Amino acid sequence: MRSRTTTGPPPPADGALAALGRRCFRRRRLVLWTWIIGVVAVAFAGFTFGAASDNGFSGGGTGSARVQKLMAEHFPQEQGDRLTLAVRTGKGIDDPAVRRKIEKTVTALAGSALTGPVISPYQDDTLVTDDRRVARTTIPLSAEEVDKSEVRPLVDLVKDASDDDVTFALGGYMAEKAETPPQGPAESVGVAAAAVILFIAFGSLVAMGLPIVTALLAILGGLALIKLVGHLVPAPDFTVAFGAMIGLGVGVDYALFIVTRYKDALKDGDHPEHATAEAVATAGRAVLFAGTTVVIALMGLVVMGQRLMTGVAVATSVAVLVTMIGAVTLLPALLGFTGHRINALRLPRRGPRRGHRTGAVRGARRPALAERWAGVVQRRPLPAALLAGTVLLALSVPVLSMRLSQPDASVQPHDRSSYIAYGILSEGFGPGYGAPLVFAAETGPGGSGLGSVVDAVARTDGIAAVTPLRTSADGQAVTFTAFPVSGYQDEATAELVHELRDEVLPRVPGGGRVLLGGPNASTVDAADEAASRLPLMIAAVIAVSMLLLMALVRSVTIAVQAAVMNLLSIGAAYGVVVAVVQWGWLGPALGFPAAMPVTTWVPMMMFPVLFGLSMDYQVFLVSRVREEYERTGDTRVAVARALAGTARVITAAAAVMIAVFTTSLLGHDISVKQGGLGMAVAVLIDATIVRLVLVPAVMELCGKANWWMPGRRRAPGAAAASASPAAGDREEAGV
Known part of the structure; x- marks a missing residue:
């Protein structure tokens, strides 16, 4: 029995x-073997024949996406991945010993089966600074799809060629990817941390x-x-x-x-x-x-x-x-x-086993710590709610200054070849060399007539240099490139993109048909799209989640409370990410080499994940509150006992989440680390400030209004309370 x-x-x-x-x-046995065989089969298929990743974030209608399409159609020879060789020497590149080293390195790179034709800096003076101490050259990759493992030997070749007389470094997107190690022990450390937490809990x-x-x-x-x-x-x-x-x-x-x-x-x-x-x-x-x-x-x-x-x-x-x-x-x-x-x-363990309850006699039960804590909060609900809300709002303040961008070489670890290349090129050709602005337009037969556009761009404040106008081989399009004074991650560069599009080009004859693109403009477009559509995504996620929660707990009030509390905790997590990543607070200690804007996709990805996870904990807790309320008819007792009954399991679950998300900081992907940090902070806030303070305080303030639902005549626990006056003394059931 x-x-x-x-x-x-x-x-x-x-x-x-x-x-x-x-x-x-x-x-x-059948279920276990089905899972094992199924996972092995799917793993073999997925990791053998899975699709390659696609990192093109530009939307189809943005200016940068249209430039990319136009360049691919009319300037196909300029498409594809490229590397940049950066050279710095105190003796000058014309020193005989230095020249032999540079020519040897360029020849080795050109001789790779992976690369196309390489122009030596000695063949083109525009590739060398006036003092002849810094040089560069572009190295096209001949294959349409190149794996980062194939590029790694080129990075090593360049590093090995460096000595006290001359420094070589290889930059470019594929060079960055080649130098970025896999996540390494992050997942395994997360599993180990989760195991320790579960062992303590169970x-x-x-x-x-x-x-x-x-x-x-x-x-x-x-x-x-x-x-x-x-x-x-x-x-x-x-x-x-x-x-x-x-x-x-x-x-x-x-x-x-x-x-x-x-x-x-x-x-x-x-x-x-x-x-x-x-x-x-x-x-x-x-x-x-x-x-x-x-x-x-x-x-x-x-x-x-x-x-x-x-x-x-x-x-x-x-x-x-x-x-x-x-x-x-x-x-x-x-x-x-x-x-x-x-x-x-x-x-x-010391003391009595969990299965032997010392308080089995009614009235002799000793309240759990979480239940006693809930009583403390419920005795002063308004100050508790105000204090918790103030803390969350204070943590959210940095969100007001959030900037979005994509990581580039300037925010990589300083021992990477891509960062060294960035430093050399910035020193020799200016910070804007790594943030080129590409202008393009379809002209049709008969020439371009866009010389005035080039002149107007060159005269714009913030532009360091402009290349000559070039016409495509089919005579149907023209392009030129401008280099800003500021760098890729600088806010001034994003403002310059908007100024050129909104003010400079429309005022020049023919400027209306000129498109502005390039990697930096693509980042600006992605950030603008994210900022404009994020409120719509937030509204959609909140609306659907509230409907689901109302269907589960049958209360409009609790659904609204959950949405507001989740927004506060996520806003606080956003604020911490901005303070660490963008402002640089504790950034180096947490694995962020330099202050940088938040990666564009991180807040977009964080919100739905965190809102869903926060709703998880809300469901587990509020479902228990409702169960207790239906038995007792007393909101205060229901909240206290539900908190006591779920505290251990929710704390363990949150600790597992925090451990898993925090271990992402051991990895090497800057963007993934940002997301992991933000989610770990959000779960920590949700499991402490929200669940232990805001929930009991707000539910105490709302009282019977917690269970308001249109069409309901009385609270769900009313009948139980009237039928059993002593129901409030009952022992709570397990989670």
Whole structure:
């Protein structure tokens, strides 16, 4: 017989999810082998035949995208990836010994099967500074698609050629990629940290291992599917690293919630099969709702209208979906193998075991720490809410100065060849050499007549130099390049792009048909698009998530509270990212070599992920509040007991997330590190300031209004309260 310490009805163990849990429990060998064979097959296909990444962020209608299309059509010989050889020597490039070294290096680069024709600095004086101490040359890559592993030998060749007399460095996008190591130990450290947290939370190696095994197997299949989905929806190269980070975090968390419920059911006397069915029917339902919320929030990126952000949304959603499926199918099968041995290999503990409740006698129960803390907040709800809100708003202040851009060589680690090349070229040819502005126009037969446009651009403040006008081989288009005084990451360069487009070109005869593009303008366009569409994405994600939460808890008030609290915590996380990344506070200590604008895609990606994850914790907590309120009719008691009943599991889940996201700082991708930092901060804020202070304070202030829903005549707990005056003394059920 089932023995429970509560007089309330047991959680339901019927329905489709309960049946699924029983079926996976009974057919555990079949389920396990299906997962193993399926993941191995998908992994082989995905990592062998997966799509290559696509990093073109420009939208089809932007000025930079139109320039890129025009250049590809009329100047095809200038398309493709290029490297830049930078040379610096104190003796001058005409010194005989220095000249031999430079010519030898240029010859070696030109002789590679990977490169096209290379012009020596001795053949073109425009490639050399007036003092003859700095030189450069462009090295075209002959293949249309080049892997970074193929470029690495060229980077090493140039580094090895440097000595005390002359410094060589190789710059360019592919050189940056070739020097960027893989994420390395970041994911493995995240797994180890999650294992330690779970071991402390569960006190058992077996219970610890189940969420880890489930998450790892699911995320392996999810990452392979991301590579395959790339054939249909292209995604940038950071997607796999980001998907692994998100998938690992939610995968461990979802399994944690189900294992916790399973252990509590066993402790109450359930048979393992029934405990599995109950865990999947209750915690599994919450997992499916939470995961669906994350997926819907991620799909909000489609509103951004950027093809590659749609790819990121689809790919990351795939990883989350696989972890959800693993939590409600693979995990029940693994529970079938463990049974009552879930607590095997225990961590030694002092004091009474959890299963022996010293406060079983009604009225003698000692409130949990979280419940006592909730009582403290509820006695002074207004000051607590104001203090927490003030802290979150203060942390959000830096958001007002947020700037968006894409990382370039200037923000790479200073020992990289690409950064050294940036320094040499900036010293010799000015900071704007790395931020060229490309102008292009279709002219048709008969010439361009755009000389006045070139002159107007050259006279614009902030322009350092302009190249001569060039006509395409087919005579249908012209182009020229301008170099700004400021660098790629400088705000002045972005302002210059807007000035040229909005003021200079429209005022010059023929300037209206001239387009402005190039890598810097492309970054400006992407940032402008992100800034203009971000509010629309935020509104769409909030609206859909609120509707889902209202359907689950049947309360408009709680849905509004969740949306506002999530916005506050995400805003605070944005503020911390700006302070660290853009202002440089603790930047070097956290792995950011230099102060830089926030990467364009980071706030776009952070919002839906964090809103979905925050809604997860809100669902787990508020569902429990509603359960307690329906039993007691007392909001204060319901909030306190729900906080006590969920504090341990939510704290462990948040700690896992924080550990996984923080370990991204051990990696080498600047943008992924920004996203990991922001999400770790957001989860920390959500699990502390929001869940421990704002939620109990605001719900105490709202009282019975918490349960307002149009069409409802009375609060859900009213009947229970009137029928059972002593209901408030009941022992709470497990999570």
